[in-house]
Amino acid sequence: TERHDSRRVDRQLRGRAGRQGDVGSSQFYVSLEDNLMRLFGSERIAKLMDKMNIEEGEVLQAKMLSNSIERAQKKVEENNFGTRKHLLEYDDVMNAQREVVYKRRRHALYGERLQLDIANMIYELAESISEGNIIAQDYKNFEFELIRNFAMASPVTEAEFKGSKAANITGKVYKAALELYENKKKYISESVFNVIQSIRENPEVNFESIGVPFSDGSKTLNVSTNLEKAYESGGAQVVQDFEKNIVLALIDDSWKTHLRKMDELKQSVRLAVHEQKDPLLIYKFEAFELFKGMLNGLGKEVISFLFKAELPQQAEQEVTIEAPGEYQQDETYEQKAEIQNLDERTTQNRAIADAQHQPQQVETVVREEPKIGRNDKVTIKNVMNGESKEMKFKQAIPLLQQGNWVLVDKS
Secondary structure: OOOOOOOOHHHHHHHHHHOOOOOOOOOOOOEEEEEHHHHHOHHHHHHHHHOOOOOOOOOOOOOOHHHHHHHHHHHHHHHHHHHHHHHHHHHHHHHHHHHHHHHHHHHHHOOOOOOHHHHHHHHHHHHHHHHHHHOOOOHHHHHHHHHHHOOOOOOOHHHHHHOOOOOHHHHHHHHHHHHEEEHHHHHHHHHHHHHHHHHHHHOOOOOOOOEEEEEEOOOOEEOOOOOOOOHHHOOOOHHHHHHHHHHHHHHHHHHHHHHHHHHHHHHHHHHHHHHHHOHHHHHHHHHHHHHHHHHHHHHHHHHHHHHOOOOOOOOHHHHHHHHHHHHHOOHHHHHHHHHHHHHHHHHHHHHHHHHHHOOOOOOEEEOOOOOOOOOOEEEEOOOOOOEEEEEEEEHHHHHHHHHHHHEEEEE
């Protein structure tokens, strides 16, 4: 075999080819056209062989050649070491971010510090909204962002907003949001407990866990919770499982998206070499900005879903299903006419769609008379003045296409 790029591979081949522990010898056959020799020093050795008038194909066993090969192998090993070291520096950036994300995920998975993480997300979001709008002095946008993220009205008036510092506004928003969230959790626990109690105390039902759907209007999350624990905790276990599931789901989605962006960033920073900049420094800076944006977006999504999520209104659904007649009696004449017109249009649209989907029947045209050739003599007549002409069919085609002449007879 030839000499390889790494001396470690050569030693490994020696060990595998022989019997380990036994005395033996090994020999490698190297050509100047091998990759190792071609990339490192083959031209110099070839010139030396020409000067010494050594014929092609002759075996060379010189210490100088062995030393040249070892030097080439050392260069390749140094290049490989530098490549691995460079990749490790890139991976250290990802590892630091990975530890932060996995730590938050463990808190959500095992319930450790989950409440504290949610409280921190509420405070960070309140701080971001307050500081950004205080600098811009935009009270309307401040109210809009509170409604969009926390689903609550502003706890401060416009005069207080313009005359206070950002830290004071942040404290008031955080306190109001935290109080609203605690009341929301208590309301959800009480609402769910009525259903859990009826299921748990029913002797015919024997469920170990149940699924409770939560929706914020755009997304729906089915939370699986232990029936016994939910019954013993008065419905509080359902809220804990809800927080755990939504935080885990959003962390996973955000982390997967962030990993794709980091891969794209690693590919793009290589072009910084052409600008005489260090790609690693640019990668660290851009990776930090991406990670900070990912955490801010994650906090907004988690808080928005926790504050907006509601249980399905079972009572209203039952009324809608069981007693439709009550709504029909309260309808006005105009509403009934509009509903009737909608029904008629729906029926017509369905009939048109069915007709379009039905396969069309193709009728076969049977020719009763023989086909007229282009050179056959025909007689045509002008319907306007009664004039008749006899000519070849190919000459009569332009006149027939005008519409005034008709084919009378074929000769």
